[in-house]
Amino acid sequence: xxxxxxxxxxxxxxxxxxxxxxxxxxxxxxxxxxxxxxxxxxxxxxxxxxxxxxxxxxxxxxxxxxxxxxxxxxxxxxxxxxxxxxxxxxxxxxxxxxxxxxxxxxxxxxxxxxxxxxxxxxxx
Numbered sequence: 311x312x313x314x315x316x317x318x319x320x321x322x323x324x325x326x327x328x329x330x331x332x333x334x335x336x337x338x339x340x341x342x343x344x345x346x347x348x349x350x351x352x353x354x355x356x357x358x359x360x361x362x363x364x365x366x367x368x369x370x371x372x373x374x375x376x377x378x379x380x381x382x383x384x385x386x387x388x389x390x391x392x393x394x395x396x397x398x399x400x401x402x403x404x405x406x407x408x409x410x411x412x413x414x415x416x417x418x419x420x421x422x423x424x425x426x427x428x429x430x431x432x433x434x
Contacts, residue, residue: 312336312423314406319428322396330391330428332406341412344389345421346380348402348430355405360414361389369414373399396432403427 318330332344345360359370359380368380379392393400407421415421 312338312408314408314423314425316404316406316425316428319404319430321431321433324397324432324434326396326432327392327394328396328430330393330404330406330430332389332391332425334387334389334408338387338408342408342410343412343414344380344382345407345409345414346389346391346404347407347418348400348404349427350402355418357416357418358404359391360416362412362414364412367412367414369416371416393430396430398432398434401430401432403429 313336315333322328341364343360343362346358347355348358349355357371359378361368361380361382377395382389405427406425408423409421
C-alpha cells in the first residue's frame, strides 16, 4: 500500500501564492508518477499537473500552465505544487495521487492511490 498526505491548503486572495505538499510513504519502488487533481462540488475531478519521479518529466493542464509548478524532493519522498497568481477559479479540493511507471497521465483512472485532499479557497 501507498499512503499520501497532502498539506498546505488554505484561504488566500486572488493573486496570492500557495505551496501544496504531498508526502508519500509505504510500498514505493522504482519509478512512479505523482499527479495533482482538483475537484469542486458538482464537477468531475480534473487534472492539474504531474511529475515523474525519475527524470522529472512534467505535464500541466492548460489552465495552470505558467502559474503552477510541480517539483519533487527525492530525499523526502515529497512532491510540491507551487501555485502562483491564484484565481477564484482555482478554488477546489486538491488531491495528490500516484501510479507506477514514468509517464505522467491526465486520466484519473490510471492512478490507484489517492490522498484525502486539501482545500484551497481563493477569494476575489
